[in-house]
Amino acid sequence: MSSHLLPFTATPPPQIPTKASPLPQHTLSQRTHIPSHIYKHPAAILLELCTSPKELNQIIPQIIKNGLYNETLFQTKLISLFCKYGNLTEASRVFEPIEDKFDALYHTMLKGYAKSSSLDSALSFFSRMKHESVRPVVYNFTYLLKLCGDNSDLKRGKEIHGSVITSGFSWNLFAMTGVVNMYSKCRQINDAYNMFDRMPERDLVCWNTIISGYAQNGFAKVALMLVLRMSEEGHRPDSVTIVSILPAVADIGLLRIGMAVHGYVLRAGFEPLVNVSTALLDMYSKCGSVRFARVIFDGMDHRTVVSWNSMIDGYAQSGDAEGAMLIFQKMLDEGVQPTNVTVMGALRACADLGDLERGKFVHKLVDQLKLDSDVSVMNSLISMYSKCKRVDIAADIFKNLQNKTPVSWNAMILGYAQNGCVNEALNAFCEMHSRNIKPDSFTMVSVIPALAELSTPRQAKWIHGLVIRRFLDKNVFVMTALVDMYAKCGTIHTARKLFDMMNERHVITWNAMIDGYGTHGLGKTAVELFKEMRKGTIKPNDITFLCALSACSHSGLVEEGLCFFDSMKKDYGIEPTMDHYGAMVDLLGRAGRLNQAWDFIQKMPIDPGITVYGAMLGACKIHKNVDLGEKAAFEIFKLNPDDGGYHVLLANIYATASMWDKLAKVRTIMEKSGLQKTPGWSLVEIGNEVHSFHSGTTSHPQSRKIYDYLETLVDEIRAAGYVPDTNSIHDVEDDVKVQLLNTHSEKLAIAFGLLNTSTGTPIHIRKNLRVCGDCHNATKYISLVTRREIIVRDMHRFHHFKDGVCSCGDYW
DNA sequence: CTAGGGTTAG
Known part of the structure; x- marks a missing residue:
């Protein structure tokens, strides 16, 4: 495959020699001749075997006692060990007093800074090296580039790239692989590719770097194409290639490709590698096959915490929250220490189950494991408590949370919105706005329904403007929320304009539009749109039918409604829920076909609930039918409704029929049971x-x-x-x-x-x-x-x- | 002193 198949152009071949030309390296043996009584000294052997800072501290007194502290070998070894254990202060204490510091000592110190210290201190040590005329070696750059990549520090990454060029390492395989990796970690995948493309020679590691770069930057298909290209150029994918490519396969969700990769893994014999198996099980669960994932999980004779986390999340994401909790419990039973990712998966499962008790148990675990300093974990707690209807606890956590991220704000706003706390949601959104935290698509999808709930057209326009300014007006979720909001703010034509403008629509987009027409009494338009939808590629779901039925009901389109109800199961295999039965009773009842509605209820295959009898009672109120109204009300009262509205409805039926004594009885029942009519409010x-x-x-x-x-x-x-x-x-x-x-x-x-x-x-x-x-x-x-x-x-x-x-x- | 690539996450 040639590179013109890829979405970038190949750069002309470089003019510069193609052989990598590293500078001669200074080695300890070149610099000094170490006598055997020094390097065979027991203390030197002890240092060689040293494995912990504690042991090191026990050896040092022996070195001093034997007068070996000023020997080059010991100085070098000590600096190296202190650096290895991240103790830069002690390393400097050995390093600084040395008069004739040879280059290797600087290189060791730089490695120490790069591995355990901040980018700042590593870079300032590096500039000191330049100042003190130490010739840089390739691995100085590889360490620094890695550090820039890990910190996503593009600005300084580019500076190091500059130094790589001026130091003559532009064509060094190791240095340039580091540069490619740095750019891709800084999310500059095009720059990464340009560098990769210019490299005169590319080995397996280099290919893996660019492949994982595309995979991690969300270009799964490009990553997959590069694997093919790499094979064509004679590099066989190794286990690292596989582990890099599997998340990309998961991203595009193509089980077929995933299985092909699995086949390759088996042929290549990578299966016993934990990370390969873990990546495979993760891929299977993300491609919709948790069962395959579980088979791999069960077949692993060694698992890491990542394997467990992946399995928990696989269940949680596929909607099997109970399955996720079972694996989580099993993991605890086997004594595996949970990480932040573990508890995030478990909390999500608790949220999905609405299980406050287990949610609180995981919260305790979070405290025990000292994971409460992890913002992501705290965000998950906010979501869990919100979903378990304890938005008060969620708000408490949010309030006390230091270093809130935009995700924290989103979780809180969504929590408020989903618990009906519309004003709190809007207040939080405004506070976020005033703190200059930029809202993203998640924020919008949380806050827009809150505005829709209030039906405030002016604020609707304002948020729409904000959506455009934040460049979110191509996001299908945000646009759907806007369509719904405009419909709910009474501006149905604006809703339709947006709907028509959308390039991509989901089933919820259609649902919002159909429901909008329905609630505006534009039943015919709703039905037309529903029919148009049925001709297209997007399949209606249970909610679509509910919207369509309710639209028919509001406009008295009884025949159409009956026809849709019929087609729902027959053509789409959707089993009607209680809400659908309620909508049907509403449809027949409103149209005055009260007996037919009552018959319909008697023939229902499931026990009719409050929704169904409530629709019946409402119809009886409209058509002033005391008999059936009483029957329906009687059934409702047996089901213990928690709002007094149904009693009021029955009372109104009696009032209309001037049946004052019966009305008085209903009022007495209401008073005794403490049921109240929901107080009415209006907003403008x-x-x-x-x-x-x-x-x-x-x-x-x-x-x-x-x-x-x-x-x-x-x-x-x-x-x-x-x-x-x-x-x-x-x-x-x-x-x-x-x-x-x-x-x-x-x-x-x-x-x-x-x-x-x-x-x-x-x-x-x-x-x-x-x-x-x-x-x-x-x-x-x-x-x-x-x-x-x-x-x-x-x-x-x-x-x-x-x-x-x-x-x-x-x-x- | 003795280099570069890799798995889980709202």
Whole structure:
């Protein structure tokens, strides 16, 4: 294969001689002739055998006692040993007083600095060497380049590369392999390749360097192509090649290629090598075959902690959290010391299981193993506690966490958002913003749903702008979140524009768009889009069908809905869940086919849950059917709902039918069981602020003004034909009933919105419950007399009020 | 003194 197949151009062959030409090296034997009584001295033999700092400290007094401390051999050996044990202070103490320091001593010292000290001290020692006219040798550069690569210090890496050139090592295989590696570790894979390409001779190690470079920089396919090219040029892949390439195979997830590599491993006899087997099992689990991974894992007669970690993570990532915990437990039982990666895998499994108890156990382990200084581990703890619904503990950890990374912020924001703490999520996002920590796609995917929840179009535009400025507007996850957000902010056409602009769409992108049309009452468009999706390559999933069914339900498209429900199992093999059955009952019930809905419930293959009977009860409320309503409510109460909404619904059915004694009974039950109706609230966005209103409250600073305005507004709409619907309120005087109605949170929010925006501006309201009959009617008239468009998003759908009409066609 | 490449991770 020639290099034109690769996405880079080959550089012309170098003009300079092709033979590597290292400078002559100074060796100890060349410099000094050591008499045998010195190098055969017992102390010299002891030094030769020395394996620990402790032993070294025991030998030193003997060296001094025998007057050998000033002998070159002993000085050299001592410096080397101190460097090996990372004790640069002691090494310097031997090194500095030596008068005639020969070059090798400098080289040893530099190695010491490079292996155990900071880049800074290694480099300053290196410049001292230049200053003191020590001729550099190749391995000075290889050590320094490695250090720059490990620290991802491109700037200084380039400086060392410069020194390599000026010192005449440009064509040295070892030095240039170091340069290639440095560039790829600094994520400059193109520079790395350019250097690789110019090398006059390349051996196996050099090929491995560039291959692992591409693999680690996310260019899995290029890495694989290079393996082929390397073989064609006569280098047989060794175990290092295999271990480098397997993560790349895992990345692209091609099991077929992975198995081919496995075959090669068997033929080459690399299987007994732990790192090869570990990389293989990791590849299998990432390519979707945990079972194969497990077979390899079980067949290993020796495992490292990486093997265990890989296996735990393999289970966790494939969705088998319980399997991950079993391996984790087995690992602890066998006495293998967990690392940070181990606990991160275990915590993820606990999070997936929502298992707080075991999560806390792993947390204790983290403390015992002193892993609490590892930010990644702490981030995993934040995620685990959030997923286990203890966002309070997560927030505590986050607050006390030193050196927070962007990942920490993302984990916290997502934790808040997933626990319904929308304001906390937004506050954290703003704080992150003000600290100048740049949001990435993960941040956006966490924070955008929080804004969608609030339905604030202005903030929606602001975050969209931020997405563009952060160059995240090509990311399919971020764009899907934006489509969903615009739909949930009432700007469905903007959502569609973004949807059409996207080059890549996932199933959730389609779901968001179909659901958006559904909740806006644009059932026909939703159905059209769903049909378009079925023609394409992206397969609908259970959620898609749920969105489609709910869209049909909101628009009264009963036949289409029945047809989709049928096709779901028949054509796509998707088993309906409780939510699908609920959607079907909703579809039939809303359309007034109450008996058919009840029959449908009786024929369900699974025991109907609250969702199903709740849909039935809601339909009975709309169509004023006391009989079936009572039956449905009875079933719901047997299932012990934790919110009082269903009792209220039944009470409303009785009120509409003027069955006051039965209504009183329901109220008594509610009081006895302590069940409460969820308090209603409405939000409206004015400028950069979001204002919330609760029914009957006067806490808003403009409260007086709002109530006054509401009074004149009600007079105006009454004149236009509005009649208050006091049906559901019965035990107070008529004028009080009207007053109570006028303090509903959405009326307050609408009045406030009208007062604080200019003529013609549409008003967006977000309400947590279903909009009530009287408010719905009143809002229609308000839109007529004020000539304003009012968009209300309630618990289930959107209502676009314009010129006295609502988009839901009074069917909600 | 005596060089360069490799596995797990939100």
